[in-house]
Amino acid sequence: MSLHLTRLTLSHFRSHHHASVEVDARPVALHGPNGAGKTNLIEAVSLFSPGRGMRRASAQEMVRRPEALGWKIEGLLQTGGGLHEITFRSEAGAARQVHIDGKAAPQVQLGRMARVLWLIPSMDRLWIEGPEGRRRFLDRMTLSFFPDHAEQSLAYEKAMRERNRLLRDQVRDGFWYGALEGQMAEAGAALQANRRAALARLAGAQAEAETQFPAAELELIDGEQPCPDSASDLRAALEASRPRDLMAGRTLVGPHRGDLRGVFAAKGVPAEDCSTGEQKALLISLILSNARALAAETGAAPILLLDEVAAHLDAGRRAALYDEICALGSQAWMTGTGPELFAELGERAQHLEVTEREGQSVVENRRV
Template identity: 60%
Template sequence: MLSTLTLLQFRSHRRAEIRCDGRPVAIYGPNGAGKTSVLEAVSLLSPGRGLRRAAAEELIRRQEHVGWKIRAELNGHEVETHALPGSPREVRVDGKVVPQVALGAVARVLWLVPAMDRLWIEGAEGRRRFLDRMTLSFAPGHAEAVLDYEKAMRERNRLLKDQAQDRGWYEVLEARMAEAGARIRAARALALGRIAAAQAGAATAFPAAELVVTGEGPAELAAAWAADRRRDLAAGRTLEGPHRADLEAVYAEKATPAAQCSTGEQKALLISLLLANARAVERPVLLLDEVAAHLDSARRAALYDEICQLSAHVWMTGTERVLFDTLGARAQYLEVSDTAGMSDVREVTP
């Protein structure tokens, strides 16, 4: 559970302090007030660049431009992440500087944001990020495997671009890529199995999705890269492997690919997957940005009922308090307002 959250000079928030009691957190206020920024701050308590994939410099409150800081009490740990102007962000857990990947062992942070509504019909990169975020919740070491793979691949791609012919260098890098790639594939397979099991036994108002990963390349990756080296040299990059994977989904009840479903069905599938993910891991933090806006009242009430059954600590945003009315006293309410370019967060009694 996220017990406390403090934002300092973050986005439009000069200072915000939030104390939580474990109930779902419903954040409401007008567009542009800083609601999503609160969720973004929580998302940065996990590895990566957060739910908006912003660079550290973009998170600085521009009026003062002195750097930003996020502090939290999360699952019994004191977590801090911050960045000064022109510097990368730093992470501390219980007072010790740690790499970002270490955050994966502290908490599982999952999210659904409006930008993901087109996930099933746009490019594979977004689906791959969605898959790896899901995978990270089951296998905290997945982030390190991805970093190892990408580092070795960048070095191989540099050789390819330079038209290097030294077979020994390629073999060393391809062996490193194959080892990391095998870990990536195994973790992704684990995640899909856990998601399938969580969907199979669930009483839910949302449709189940059948998931499959494609395009990861053959099982013997090192041999495949060696055989394809001439083709990769011509392209100047590595053309196959886990970095080319795609996530395909099928609306199970209708046997319809997600890409061919209606907009509403695609959103419902995403919500279903996030709920299944939250059911399948221990004490996750689940961030739902504007999730209620496009649901009818019955589906919205069903979502809230399911949320309250989860062991997850759920944070939601919406433009109006009325969107959360069916939650009643089951939720903690925060109102966000914007005065003269500065966001203000205050708790409201239900």
């Protein structure tokens, strides 16, 4: 079974006034000058998974300027269940609406139909910046295995916002905290369980692979306060933490305080101490392992979005990456400034050139 887009049409999306491409299940190599609209194209593909897409942008930020009329994305998605027509629409920057086969649908349904993974340049500093980005990276990987993970995250965040409001208002009556802490405990325990299960799947996928990309040992660690795994223990920890939380004006214990620690397995070196090239290679390894584990579990490789990935690799590793993508059978959308970056793919991929003409992005098929 192959999961892939067969057609993608954009209208008034970012730099694209109108663009339509028809593709098959092979990898898609997009080349063209900086600013032509390559990343905008794969950002549209990222919306075929739950959430705000690979740039975490609002619908308003995706509107083509200066018209600001709203935007529309249409795609034909081939899944194990058949061919599905998926439409995203935002009127004048309002929150986007999702329709699947002509019917309104929640975003979480996308996660049950398709898995989409991405690696973009802003993630290159993942190991050396704050824990928020690493939690988000871990949760995206977890969501690929557990589509309901997004609902648990939303439930936890909603209850925590209400609890933090009580803390900021210095409310001390425990009656007001009980129900909220119960909701946080149930959702938080589910988040922790999902995260640990996802890390176990990644570890298994890395151990079974023979690849030129280094394996990473991953560990979920607590924040300043230990985060219990069970709902009952987490609820007790939240109750015990109220005095500290009242002083801080926010919740100091829970899965929202956790972090992801990575170690270059072959060298035993923490990821944050590795060279820039090694950190990039570790990220690629994790994305490939994520894809490998999903393919084994679901029978279909996920769609991959790799923005400017080739520019950071030497010719040997670039060829190895392409070989692994083709072996997976993944429809990988990759961007680069020139066609030479994708020469090793040859006819194993379809090659599209993205250029800018009269202020509009233009997409054209190019033969190898």
